[in-house]
Amino acid sequence: MKIKNVEERTGLSRSNVRFYEKEKLIEPSRNESNGYRDYSENDVENIKKIAYLRTLGISIEDIRSIISGKVTLQETLERQNEILNSQITDLNKAKRMCEKMLGEESISYEKLQVEQYVTELQDYWKDNQTVFKLDSVSFLYIWGSMLTWITITVLCLIIGTLSYSKLPTEIPVQWSKGVATSLVNKNWIFICPVICVIIRYLLKPFIYAKLQMNNYYGEIITEYLTNYMCFIVLSVEVFSILFTFGVVKSVVVLLFVNTAVFMGLLVVGLTKMDLRGKEIL
Template sequence: MTIKEVEGKTGLSRSNIRFYEKEKLIEPSRNESNGYRDYSEYDVENIKKIAYLRTLGISIEEIRSVISGKSELKKTIERQNEILKDQITELNKAKFMCEKMLEEENISYEKLQIEKYVPELYGYWEEYQTVLKLDSVSFLYLWGSRITWAAITTLCLIVGLIFYSELPSEIPVQWNSGGAAVSLVSKKYIFICPVACIIIRYLLKPFIYVKVYMNPRGEMITEYLTNYLCFIVLSTEIFSVLFTFGVVKNIVTLLFADSAVLIGLLTVGLVKMELRGTKKL
């Protein structure tokens, strides 16, 4: 059957079905006459099972392990049940504290006294390290923000506008290992950089997210990588201008420095999160 028929039988979107196929959770055969995918009833049942387990919060990797026979479904569900119990316990605690605070008639930020609700303050902070440790890497979220992307894109446009009139009719876009320009284009192409940033965000970003969305911080990682790629575009644009004026000669050094700085920030942040998380154990 066609993917449209599968959509009708499962009630799931085409993007869901394609994603499960891309993750090798289902492997439909091919119609020899036209090369199109030919889904079977077995595929339909698998798709429904996979989607149902996903609604329980079970990860793609765990589902793959169950399908391959490496894990038992019962044990996987038992583990997930324990995870959900812990989450419910934490949510109930937060709900109880909110209700307790709402018992006050005129509660306000100015009059809020934490010790009134949390007698053992240090123990309370330790209990909620999972939440608080994210504050230690706030710069990652700043780098991964839409504002940062907008700033990089704007800088790309500003650089183009400032230097356009000073540039020769043709500018380099490719260089050999020795640093010599091997490909020249019209200087109008300097404005391709802000356009590239827009393409990266609105066309490439969804593909990145598909790869990392199962990660608890998948959205942050997607934003981080998107802005990192835009930063590379900005750096390349600046290098092209500097190279044209004879200020710098080798783009590899510039790109290496960009990568080292950004990967270093990400590594330090993630390690810091991990270290703070282990203090609770």
């Protein structure tokens, strides 16, 4: 059957079906006469199973392991159940605290006395370490913001505009051992902000899909990596201008430092947010 029939049979969008196929969770055959995908009844059933497991918060990677036989569905469900129980416990605890506070005749920030609701303050802080870990990685949120992307893109445009009249007709875009190996028209300098737009609006959705994160943290990391790539574009633009005027000769050191600093900060942030464990779904 064609993908249109699959959409009707499963109630899922074409993009969902294509995504599962791209991730090799389903592998429909090809019609030899026209090359179109030919989905079977088994494909339809598998698509429904995959979509259902996703609604339970089970990751694509875990579903792949189930299908390949590396783990059983029962083992995965038991692990997911533990994760959900832990989350439910934390949410119920927070809900009870909110209800207790709302039970007061009047509640305001000025009148709030934390000790009125928490007996052992130090123990309470320890029980909520996850929150404080997130608070300690604010750089990730700042670097992953829309404002940061706009700033980088605008800087690319401003730097290009200010330097354009002083640049020679042709500028280098490739270098080797301090020597320009490829030259292009200086109008290339305005390609940098365009690349930033392409990265955000065309490449970003692809990055998010590959990360396989369906929670808020996945979005933050996607924003982080997107802005990091735009920052690389800005760095290359600046280097190209400085190279043209003979100020610097090697781009390798610049890119290495950029990568080391920002990837290092990302690793620290991921560790503190405990994303390497149960948070990655």
